[in-house]
Amino acid sequence: MPTLTYRDALNQALREEMQRDANVFLMGEEVGVYQGAYKVSRGLLEEFGPMRVVDTPIAELGFAGIGVGAAMVGLRPVIEFMTWNFAVLALDQIVNSAAKLLYESGGQLPIPIVFRGPNGAALQLGAQHSQAWESWLSHIPGLKVVAPATPADAKGLLKSAIRDNNPVIVLEGEMLYNTKGEVPEGEYVVPIGRADVKRAGRDVTLICHSKTVTVALKAAEQLAEQEGVSAEVVDLRSLRPLDEAAITASVAKTNRAVVVEEGWPHCGIGAQVVDVIQREAFDHLDAPVLRVTQADVPMPYNRQLERLAKPSPDKVVAAARRVLYLD
């Protein structure tokens, strides 16, 4: 199996889907001539031309809405946001148009659109450029939300998202674009709504998604080496719909859980996961479920402060030790 970067896996998914279906087009800032702000769309303008790889002005609300309108008449737009921080300007179109049209039209207008772009903090970009939006987006009925952690999942989930007949949010990890992994060639789709056990274990479940999968895997290694603890790492992959069965099955086995995410603690994805656990796995729990999140502050610029704000393997290890009553 070829080894690709996360960026190139996304590029491959886009290229294959655009070859497969003439109704698929890509639209966003710098996607064409510049080849993508993060080079995800490299080579696509050359291959598919300017009607299918559309450079836009800096007008997130406008081009998101143009995408939804195009989906209303049967196209399958892929709207790229330079980052999700800027997509906030387009939330009206995502929430009030894309997510509502099927319902308020009594089923007449499915909206097969993908909104994608980098999400979460990179390094020292400051408060406005370092935010994780998944809990905002996952709150909305009518949307699906996926957050791949590996190149293979990035390819498979983006392909599923493009083929889905609903608005699908694809949250790409800004820090993941350069990461590498094996990616199956050609037809490879990962179903939306299925979590994946990235490391099997017995003693504690670490539930994570996107960039925090790397954090949880490192924590699991430390736990094995330093404490002899066997941690299971469950990568949610899809945040809406959420794979409640996978969460429950793992916690039923380990009886303990820590939920890790890049977002803030208040009303976060972890809060939703904890709700699932208390409801579906209450009798299996041997300890309260703990959460590791970004600190409840805007992201600071200073390197040391930024490190303090972010979830880290050490913080996950500390939380795991607490749910295992090792302290």
Place this chain on the structure above:
Amino acid sequence: MTTATAHAQKDQSQAELERRMLRQMLLIRHFEEKAAEAYALGKIGGFCHLYIGQEAVAVGSLAALLDDDYVISSYREHGQALVRGISAGAVMAELFGKATGCSKGKGGSMHLFDAAKRFMGGHGIVGGHIPLGAGIGFGIKYKGGDQVCLCYFGEAAVNIGAFHETLNMASVYHLPVIFCCENNRYGMGTAFERVAAVTDVAEHACSYDMAAELVNGMDALAVYAATQRAVERARKGGHPTLLEVRTYRFMGHSMSDPLHGVYRTKDEVEEQKKRDPISQLALKLKEEGALDQAGLDALDAEVRAEVEEAVKFADESPDPDPGELTTHVVAD
């Protein structure tokens, strides 16, 4: 064919067009009057924005469209939905929230849809559907079609960013869209000149290198002619147009708003009613000898009966099944 018979035929088809327009305006007027009654009786809930006074805009502009063209509008869209051919029964039933409504009772007054008639909604966020209209135009162009999209919005939407972002992109991408601004002078209780630095909406078109026209919105034929020119530009060359159609609403902003309120005077409303688009066109038809009082009365009675029938249909239709609560959230 002699010139005289050609002229006679043209006059006849012109008279037919005017008669059809008059009938459509009467239908909207009586439909809205009944909707107001039903609202007072509690049969219609929520927000309900009537089109009384603005009939000539929908009727004139939609006459310039073909069946496979697209229409998208704001929440003040009952009139456009009716003229586009959604039955009065299906629209009234939607206002009543019934299962037989054009959006299955899940949309309501502000969200009328009929995809088969290419009526793409009824949208409730001021200006939010303007980019959707351009996106429909983008879809037409992408597929190489020769249809156009007619997008209606109020003058207050001109102050919203979505309007400006969209006009710019529609112009840059050469989209076959007609942006039809129904300038009725007020956004709820705010007179346009109190909140807009540029009060001639059509002027905005030059910022986007777009064709524009200022139109008398109380004259259905003037609206028809201007829309025809805009449709031609869109269909032939993919050139968008901004139409500013000056009109006036005779009722309050919505059913919860008094007739004139404190933001405008009773005198102003009465003065505007003298420009009533329906009486103007009726008068024209009478002067041309194309319709007499008896003919007008018959037309009026016919339309009233159609509206009565629509109310009866809505009244007798069932509510949506409780199971409908959770359908259409996601598509298969």
